[in-house]
Amino acid sequence: MTDRRAELAANLARVEERISSACAAAGRKREEVTLIVVTKTYPASDVRLLAELGVRHVAENKDQEAAPKAADCADLPLVWHFVGQLQTNKARSVAGYAHLVQSVDRPRLVTALSAAAETAGRELGCLVQVALDAEAGEERGARGGAAPDRVEELAGLLAAAPGLRFDGLMTVAPLAGPYAGREQEAFARLVELSSRLRAVHPAATMVSAGMSGDLEQAVAAGATHVRVGTAVLGSRPRLG
Numbered sequence: 001m002t003d004r005r006a007e008l009a010a011n012l013a014r015v016e017e018r019i020s021s022a023c024a025a026a027g028r029k030r031e032e033v034t035l036i037v038v039t040k041t042y043p044a045s046d047v048r049l050l051a052e053l054g055v056r057h058v059a060e061n062k063d064q065e066a067a068p069k070a071a072d073c074a075d076l077p078l079v080w081h082f083v084g085q086l087q088t089n090k091a092r093s094v095a096g097y098a099h100l101v102q103s104v105d106r107p108r109l110v111t112a113l114s115a116a117a118e119t120a121g122r123e124l125g126c127l128v129q130v131a132l133d134a135e136a137g138e139e140r141g142a143r144g145g146a147a148p149d150r151v152e153e154l155a156g157l158l159a160a161a162p163g164l165r166f167d168g169l170m171t172v173a174p175l176a177g178p179y180a181g182r183e184q185e186a187f188a189r190l191v192e193l194s195s196r197l198r199a200v201h202p203a204a205t206m207v208s209a210g211m212s213g214d215l216e217q218a219v220a221a222g223a224t225h226v227r228v229g230t231a232v233l234g235s236r237p238r239l240g
């Protein structure tokens with residue numbers, strides 16, 4: 001085993017142990033939680049090692065980095081998630097490799113992704129990103145995401161858009177506002193929003209929440225997907 005492979009294997013084992021313990025503590029089955037490894041700022045060679053180590057879900061947050069990496073790794077049995085703020089002019093590129101876009105936060109992006117998915121002849125799973133720190137009536141949170149009172153409208157648009165599938169909700173724990181420092185309550189709020197939407201959209205079961213620092217709180221709150229970067233790959237060499 002190369003040093004890097006051994007390092008990734010050890011980190012993955014530690015993260016797996018954390019997820020398993022959190023599931024046990026919450027009385028949940030391990031299979032209820034899917035690990036998505038966020039590979040942003042790390043090379044395609046790491047993605048390849050992760051795939052060899054059994055990782056099946058990876059995520060990226062910038063199209064200019066993700067597009068060539070996904071092309072390099074096109075032979076691997078991976079599901080690619082896009083989790084970053086997305087400009088409409090990048091929709092066509094993202095629809096070429098992503099299986100899911102977790103960061104849908106405005107109607108214009110729904111329109112752009114729908115057109116792009118149709119052109120690519122692919123079905124794109126979509127999550128609405130919820131900004132729990134955005135005020136009611138405010139269009140978007142500081143780090144992307146729709147205010148909670150806009151989620152229902154976006155869900156309806158996604159469910160009706162050709163080429164798209166509405167799969168659920170995503171959030172990042174807010175740094176400001178009433179949920180700052182209260183990750184588990186923030187994630188519980190996301191789960192509550194998700195339960196309400198499922199009355200209308202029963203198949204939209206994905207609840208994507210929790211990162212390296214707060215995956216336990218996400219599992220406790222009921223998340224179905226955790227997005228883990230640094231705990232698997234190490235501290236990022238640059239901001240990403």
Ligand SMILES: *Cc1c(COP(=O)(O)O)cnc(C)c1O
Binds near residue numbers: 229
């Ligand atoms: C970078 C990123 C993550 C992973 O964060 P870590 O703290 O490195 O685990 C998760 N979700 C999103 C949207 C990200 O941009």
